[in-house]
Amino acid sequence: xxxxxxxxxxxVAFTVLFVGVTLLSTRTLSGVRADLTQTRAHTLSGxxxxxxxxxxxxxxxxxxxxxESGSNLPEVVAHVERVRRLLRGLERAAPPGLLIVEEVxxxxxxxxEERAVNAGITQVRQRGGATLYFGLAGSNxxxxxxxxxxxxxxxxxxxxxxxxxxxxxxxxxTKPRVGVLTTLPLDGAEIAGRIRARPWAVRTELxxxxxxxxxxxxxxxxxxxxxxxxVLHPKDTPDTLRYAIDQAVLNGLPVVVIVDPNCExxxxxxxxxxxxxxxxxxxxxxxxxxLAAWGVSYSRSEVVLDRIHATNVSxxxxxxxxxxxxxxYLRLGKDALAQGVRALERLESLNIASAGRVEAIDxxxxxxxxxxxxxxxxxxxxxxAIRFSPDPQALxxxxxxxxxxxxxAASVTGPAKSAFPRRDQHHRADGTIxxxxxxxxxxxxxxxxxxxQRVGGDVVGAVRIADNAELLIGVLAEYVASDAxxxxxxxxxxxxxxxxxxxxxxxxQQRSAAEELRLREMVETADRRLGELGAAREGAGSFxxxxxxxxxxxxxxxxxxxxRRLRDVQYELGREIEALGDRVTLxxxxxxxxxxxxxxxxxxxxxRAGRNAxxxxxxxxxx
Amino acid sequence: xxxxxxxxxxxxVAYAVSPVAPIFIVIFLxxxxxxxxxxxxxxxxxxxxxxxxxxxxxxxxxxLVPALAMRLWSEExxxxxxxxxxxxxxxxxxxxxxxxxxxxxxxxxxIGLTFPLWITVSVLGDPDHGVIxxxxxSIIMVAGAFMAVGASISASTSSQVVAFVLTLxxxxxxxxAGFRPVVSFIDGRVPPGVVEALLDLSVLPRYRAMSAxxxxxxxxxYFLSLIGCxxxxxVAFVNAGRAG
Numbered sequence: 001x002x003x004x005x006x007x008x009x010x011x012v013a014f015t016v017l018f019v020g021v022t023l024l025s026t027r028t029l030s031g032v033r034a035d036l037t038q039t040r041a042h043t044l045s046g047x048x049x050x051x052x053x054x055x056x057x058x059x060x061x062x063x064x065x066x067x068e069s070g071s072n073l074p075e076v077v078a079h080v081e082r083v084r085r086l087l088r089g090l091e092r093a094a095p096p097g098l099l100i101v102e103e104v105x106x107x108x109x110x111x112x113e114e115r116a117v118n119a120g121i122t123q124v125r126q127r128g129g130a131t132l133y134f135g136l137a138g139s140n141x142x143x144x145x146x147x148x149x150x151x152x153x154x155x156x157x158x159x160x161x162x163x164x165x166x167x168x169x170x171x172x173x174t175k176p177r178v179g180v181l182t183t184l185p186l187d188g189a190e191i192a193g194r195i196r197a198r199p200w201a202v203r204t205e206l207x208x209x210x211x212x213x214x215x216x217x218x219x220x221x222x223x224x225x226x227x228x229x230x231v232l233h234p235k236d237t238p239d240t241l242r243y244a245i246d247q248a249v250l251n252g253l254p255v256v257v258i259v260d261p262n263c264e265x266x267x268x269x270x271x272x273x274x275x276x277x278x279x280x281x282x283x284x285x286x287x288x289x290x291l292a293a294w295g296v297s298y299s300r301s302e303v304v305l306d307r308i309h310a311t312n313v314s315x316x317x318x319x320x321x322x323x324x325x326x327x328x329y330l331r332l333g334k335d336a337l338a339q340g341v342r343a344l345e346r347l348e349s350l351n352i353a354s355a356g357r358v359e360a361i362d363x364x365x366x367x368x369x370x371x372x373x374x375x376x377x378x379x380x381x382x383x384x385a386i387r388f389s390p391d392p393q394a395l396x397x398x399x400x401x402x403x404x405x406x407x408x409a410a411s412v413t414g415p416a417k418s419a420f421p422r423r424d425q426h427h428r429a430d431g432t433i434x435x436x437x438x439x440x441x442x443x444x445x446x447x448x449x450x451x452x453q454r455v456g457g458d459v460v461g462a463v464r465i466a467d468n469a470e471l472l473i474g475v476l477a478e479y480v481a482s483d484a485x486x487x488x489x490x491x492x493x494x495x496x497x498x499x500x501x502x503x504x505x506x507x508x509q510q511r512s513a514a515e516e517l518r519l520r521e522m523v524e525t526a527d528r529r530l531g532e533l534g535a536a537r538e539g540a541g542s543f544x545x546x547x548x549x550x551x552x553x554x555x556x557x558x559x560x561x562x563x564r565r566l567r568d569v570q571y572e573l574g575r576e577i578e579a580l581g582d583r584v585t586l587x588x589x590x591x592x593x594x595x596x597x598x599x600x601x602x603x604x605x606x607x608r609a610g611r612n613a614x615x616x617x618x619x620x621x622x623x
Numbered sequence: 624x625x626x627x628x629x630x631x632x633x634x635x636v637a638y639a640v641s642p643v644a645p646i647f648i649v650i651f652l653x654x655x656x657x658x659x660x661x662x663x664x665x666x667x668x669x670x671x672x673x674x675x676x677x678x679x680x681x682x683x684x685x686x687l688v689p690a691l692a693m694r695l696w697s698e699e700x701x702x703x704x705x706x707x708x709x710x711x712x713x714x715x716x717x718x719x720x721x722x723x724x725x726x727x728x729x730x731x732x733x734i735g736l737t738f739p740l741w742i743t744v745s746v747l748g749d750p751d752h753g754v755i756x757x758x759x760x761s762i763i764m765v766a767g768a769f770m771a772v773g774a775s776i777s778a779s780t781s782s783q784v785v786a787f788v789l790t791l792x793x794x795x796x797x798x799x800a801g802f803r804p805v806v807s808f809i810d811g812r813v814p815p816g817v818v819e820a821l822l823d824l825s826v827l828p829r830y831r832a833m834s835a836x837x838x839x840x841x842x843x844x845y846f847l848s849l850i851g852c853x854x855x856x857x858v859a860f861v862n863a864g865r866a867g
Binding site: 015077588599 | 746753
């Protein structure tokens with residue numbers, strides 16, 4: 001055979017072999033996987049496995065995916081593979097026949113498309129007019145429907161949790177009944193008398209797991225059959241209702257009380273445009289007699305500040321916007337959460353907004369366990385100081401940590417006495433209680449823990465930015481003994497930041513705040529003195545004594561100097577961080593290439609020396 | 624095995640003494656540094672991971688690897704030393720594999736020399752080391768695949784420049800098949816099955832999944848079969864060169 005033909009044959013053969021092996025292995029071997037992430041982000045967790053293994057009724061999961069419009073989006077193609085893999089894994093783990101997985105391709109104008117729409121799958125419109133359906137619907141034998149409207153590739157790390165939760169919810173025949181007593185518009189509010197705002201995301205999340213029973217403020221008692229009670233932002237709770245709660249809790253009803261010394265979201269619609277109403281609106285909540293009876297001390301007039309966990313807020317300063325740490329808004333990580341508490345194991349982060357603190361009362365008979373704590377560099381401030389247009393910088397300046405960590409949430413258990421005197425023969429004077437007190441109500445408002453999920457320009461759902469709702473769900477799940485639910489954790493992609501740079505920024509901001517204040521005061525004093533001198537000049541009929549003129553000049557110079565230093569301080573703030581960045585860039589750009597160059601030069605020199613020696617030897621031999 | 628070791632050692636020495644390899648490695652290191660730190664702003668974005676670095680790496684490998692592979696056989700073909708090498712009682716496979724492994728080692732060394740970036744993010748924050756390790760393992764596989772392709776193309780021509788350009792082109796094709804704008808363009812113009820097959824045959828989607836630490840056995844089979852088939856072609860080209 002001629003060489004050319006033989007080579008051509010080899011090219012064709014190897015190409016066919018490569019294509020064949022690849023296509024075959026992709027279809028048969030993609031289930032065998034390894035996961036090197038520290039968080040085991042791609043591995044089926046024990047909790048999810050436990051849920052499907054424990055299934056005792058059939059659950060059907062339907063994956064809706066428009067293959068035609070999805071195939072030109074590589075991230076969707078990659079994600080649909082992930083979803084299929086996960087569903088296959090769950091199907092294999094479930095008892096035979098109890099987890100049925102099917103896939104539907106809703107082509108335009110087809111019956112399948114109608115099915116997708118009926119199942120509540122989100123329609124994602126793409127450029128060019130095509131519609132993408134990429135969601136999951138689940139149903140059980142009594143036609144309960146749960147689902148995920150859009151399987152967002154950006155939320156790949158939550159996929160397993162979301163699907164396991166759908167399966168869990170479908171596997172439950174009844175949901176635990178949880179009573180909710182609140183003064184906040186949890187179900188959505190009427191704004192300006194007509195538009196009804198959406199229910200809070202925390203309510204939607206709770207309702208997926210629990211049957212929520214709303215308790216009105218004027219109710220004479222608690223509804224029957226409750227397994228737990230949530231009291232959110234109680235204000236002027238009537239005596240009858242307080243008594244009912246007192247008795248129910250002593251009779252063993254677990255309760256979560258959420259109070260707040262400065263509830264920023266508690267603004268009635270009519271007060272929004274009315275400053276006078278706004279000022280008189282009471283935004284602190286409390287349940288004083290009951291909390292005291294349970295051995296909990298809480299002050300409705302104090303707010304906790306924490307500069308270690310402070311989040312940055314944008315503040316307008318003159319013509320520019322600067323990022324400043326706001327010590328009343330906290331982003332807490334795992335280090336702020338109590339260890340070994342099951343209800344908290346699943347949480348990664350909490351966003352807290354101007355919270356109060358809870359403490360055990362001396363001599364209380366109950367056991368007090370802090371669940372969420374500040375750092376040891378926390379401080380307390382009167383809530384009135386931050387109620388109206390708080391100044392982040394002023395807060396930072398006045399900041400004086402007392403070396404204590406404050407509890408922002410705590411669980412209280414053990415024997416307690418009634419807060420009320422005996423009323424009738426059913427009165428219970430004491431009992432063993434289970435309560436959790438959380439000193440921040442704002443944290444459950446949407447804006448502190450969810451962001452709208454957008455695909456293109458459309459809002460298709462909500463994305464969590466903190467586990468605030470999970471705190472409440474975790475505590476309640478613990479109370480109603482829902483083990484399965486506690487075992488699946490949303491493994492949110494951990495945001496790993498340059499902690500060192502953040503610490504530097506915090507430190508620099510704090511350092512500069514004191515200096516800035518001093519310089520600003522100098523400028524103000526100078527302005528005042530110049531004003532006085534100006535007035536004196538007018539009084540003296542445009543004449544100033546030489547002495548006064550000299551002083552005027554001196555004050556002007558001092559003012560200019562202070563202002564220049566003020567600018568320097570602001571400039572310095574970013575300089576250290578920038579300098580570190582420059583060092584990092586330089587080291588990375590220069591270090592390794594220099595090693596290579598030096599190595600190459602050394603090798604060349606050694607070789608040259610060797611060649612020279614050889615030549616000398618040859619010359620010596622010849623001579 | 625001894626024959627393979629001999630060829631491997633000989634090739635490594637050849638790389639070490641030639642000025643070409645260090646020059647390419649230095650250019651590669653500076654370029655990837657500039658891309659990661661200055662263009663993508665690794666420091667300014669404040670996140671303790673190497674995502675921008677791993678995003679740029681395959682594109683830079685597309686230049687580095689052909690540069691290292693181009694001299695593997697072209698040079699031998701031009702000077703005739705290849706003939707000499709193959710007359711030695713070594714067999715053709717050890718020579719092909721040995722040369723490929725030596726070149727791959729140099730590419731791995733170049734990639735490994737980016738380790739200061741790993742140290743940087745570890746000092747500034749607490750990265751997921753598993754993910755970074757996956758990134759490195761994945762790019763090493765990509766470099767291996769590109770190198771095998773480069774080696775076989777180098778065996779088909781006596782011109783290093785032609786070898787470089789052809790390798791670059793083939794690597795580009797292998798990558799672009801899974802590149803979003805390209806996929807969008809061909810989608811609708813060919814049957815859906817073809818688009819899916821193209822995605823399966825492309826380096827980029829697999830690299831993306833692997834560098835996110837989502838390893839699958841079929842990805843490993845893909846890279847190994849690409850390397851194996853390319854080296855098989857390499858043998859065929861060397862044989863053809865010898866016969867021709």
